[in-house]
Amino acid sequence: MDNYLSLFTEYNIAAAFWVNIQLTFWAALISLAIGTVLALMRISPVPSFEAIGAAYVTIFRNTPLTIIILFGVLALFNQLGFTLSPNFNENFFRMAVMGLAIYHAAFVCEAIRSGVNTVPVGQAEAARAIGLGFLPAARLIILPQAFRGAVVPLGNVLIALIKNTTVASVGSVAVEASSVMKTALEFRGDIIIPIFLTFALGFVLIVIPVGLLTTWLSRKMAVAR
Amino acid sequence: MSTEPQTGGRVADGSPVVRLANVNKHYGPLHVLKDINLEVAKGEVVVVLGPSGSGKSTLCRAINRLETIDSGEIYIDGKKLPAEGKELARLRADVGMVFQSFNLFAHKSILDNVTLGPIKVKGLPKDEARKQALVLLERVGVANQKDKLPAQLSGGQQQRVAIARALAMAPKVMLFDEPTSALDPEMINEVLDTMITLAKEGMTMIVVTHEMGFARKAADRVVFMDAGQIVEQAAPETFFTNPRSDRARDFLSKLITH
Numbered sequence: 001m002d003n004y005l006s007l008f009t010e011y012n013i014a015a016a017f018w019v020n021i022q023l024t025f026w027a028a029l030i031s032l033a034i035g036t037v038l039a040l041m042r043i044s045p046v047p048s049f050e051a052i053g054a055a056y057v058t059i060f061r062n063t064p065l066t067i068i069i070l071f072g073v074l075a076l077f078n079q080l081g082f083t084l085s086p087n088f089n090e091n092f093f094r095m096a097v098m099g100l101a102i103y104h105a106a107f108v109c110e111a112i113r114s115g116v117n118t119v120p121v122g123q124a125e126a127a128r129a130i131g132l133g134f135l136p137a138a139r140l141i142i143l144p145q146a147f148r149g150a151v152v153p154l155g156n157v158l159i160a161l162i163k164n165t166t167v168a169s170v171g172s173v174a175v176e177a178s179s180v181m182k183t184a185l186e187f188r189g190d191i192i193i194p195i196f197l198t199f200a201l202g203f204v205l206i207v208i209p210v211g212l213l214t215t216w217l218s219r220k221m222a223v224a225r
Numbered sequence: 226m227s228t229e230p231q232t233g234g235r236v237a238d239g240s241p242v243v244r245l246a247n248v249n250k251h252y253g254p255l256h257v258l259k260d261i262n263l264e265v266a267k268g269e270v271v272v273v274l275g276p277s278g279s280g281k282s283t284l285c286r287a288i289n290r291l292e293t294i295d296s297g298e299i300y301i302d303g304k305k306l307p308a309e310g311k312e313l314a315r316l317r318a319d320v321g322m323v324f325q326s327f328n329l330f331a332h333k334s335i336l337d338n339v340t341l342g343p344i345k346v347k348g349l350p351k352d353e354a355r356k357q358a359l360v361l362l363e364r365v366g367v368a369n370q371k372d373k374l375p376a377q378l379s380g381g382q383q384q385r386v387a388i389a390r391a392l393a394m395a396p397k398v399m400l401f402d403e404p405t406s407a408l409d410p411e412m413i414n415e416v417l418d419t420m421i422t423l424a425k426e427g428m429t430m431i432v433v434t435h436e437m438g439f440a441r442k443a444a445d446r447v448v449f450m451d452a453g454q455i456v457e458q459a460a461p462e463t464f465f466t467n468p469r470s471d472r473a474r475d476f477l478s479k480l481i482t483h
Contacts, residue, residue, distance in 0.1 A: 120326075122324060126390075127330075129291065129321075129324075130317070130318065131317045131318025131319075132314065133314045136346075144332050145332050224377075225376055
């Protein structure tokens with residue numbers, strides 16, 4: 001038992017998980033913004049916007065996240081010298097956030113689109129009939145109802161995002177949980193299984209409230225028809 | 226604009242409020258609107274009758290371009306209905322629409338449903354829009370429900386709110402697409418009464434309906450459609466007592482026997 005507890009003094013596990021939570025927070029915000037724009041493009045009456053939105057989703061939903069994040073670090077940073085911050089570690093953190101955001105935006109877009117499908121077509125017709133253009137109708141009538149109908153699928157994307165922040169380890173974010181876990185496994189061969197279980201439990205504890213929250217929210221925010 | 230439509234309408238004070246010229250529409254192989262010519266004068270109440278699938282709803286929806294048309298022209302108050310964009314949105318604001326399924330904005334209160342258009346489309350100040358909305362809601366008899374959500378109202382109440390929402394835009398013409406077809410029988414009259422009042426006040430109206438009583442009471446003209454064509458137009462009494470076409474006679478006989 002003392003063997004196991006020494007793990008927590010040798011490694012700052014809470015700080016490691018805090019990095020994943022920060023990655024999640026920023027990536028969730030940015031992917032929500034990109035995903036909303038993509039969803040708008042995909043439901044817009046302009047065919048070229050629709051095509052661009054569809055192409056984005058097809059490309060990034062079908063590309064492994066590892067490849068996207070590695071591309072950022074090895075191609076954009078190493079080869080092309082592209083940086084998001086002069087600070088070395090902050091740069092990798094931001095690159096990981098962008099990789100996560102760009103990848104999950106495709107899933108956010110599809111979640112919002114599934115929410116749009118819960119809005120009866122008559123709502124859009126009524127909005128158009130009183131003289132609202134596409135964007136005002138989307139902002140005032142369609143999206144507010146679509147987001148309420150998309151709480152559960154958006155929650156699922158968030159849950160996937162939380163766990164996918166571990167992929168940031170391939171993007172040289174050495175302080176996040178799975179990187180710390182790898183280091184711990186290397187130096188503490190005596191407690192390999194407890195280390196795995198500890199980190200797994202850490203993620204379960206973060207994810208469970210998100211699942212509960214989305215279930216509760218989807219009930220509370222459901223649009224009565 | 227080669228052929229000018231010569232159909233009906235009391236064009237007393239200049240150009241008609243709504244004019245359709247040689248309008249055609251297809252759904253795939255189905256020709257749902259066949260060379261429709263129709264003029265509706267200011268203050269006129271036109272009731273469109275016809276069997277299901279005759280194209281009457283499509284006609285109604287085409288007038289504010291909720292349905293596209295393949296050929297022909299539609300004019301609202303002398304202005305040609307454009308294909309898309311801001312100009313179309315502006316013209317739509319002049320055309321009030323009442324749907325079969327009410328289509329009140331489900332996430333907004335009754336009051337917000339009525340004020341949304343005036344505030345966001347016409348740029349009316351909030352308190353002014355609110356005042357105007359309360360007057361309209363009072364007029365259709367649902368002012369006491371103003372803070373509720375649409376789903377908390379009965380169908381008849383919802384439809385009257387939908388009429389108030391359309392009126393809030395001060396439209397030049399009101400379109401009614403089977404406004405009572407989704408209502409329980411005991412709620413039909415409250416909606417029809419509201420519409421009859423509106424007609425008496427001089428609103429220009431195009432009403433697609435199966436309510437023959439309304440047609441007799443409030444219509445200036447009945448337009449009978451079948452298979453995508455306007456088959457017959459007449460004053461309601463003439464149409465109901467002495468229909469000229471076989472198809473209209475057939476249609477009316479079925480109504481009477483059931």
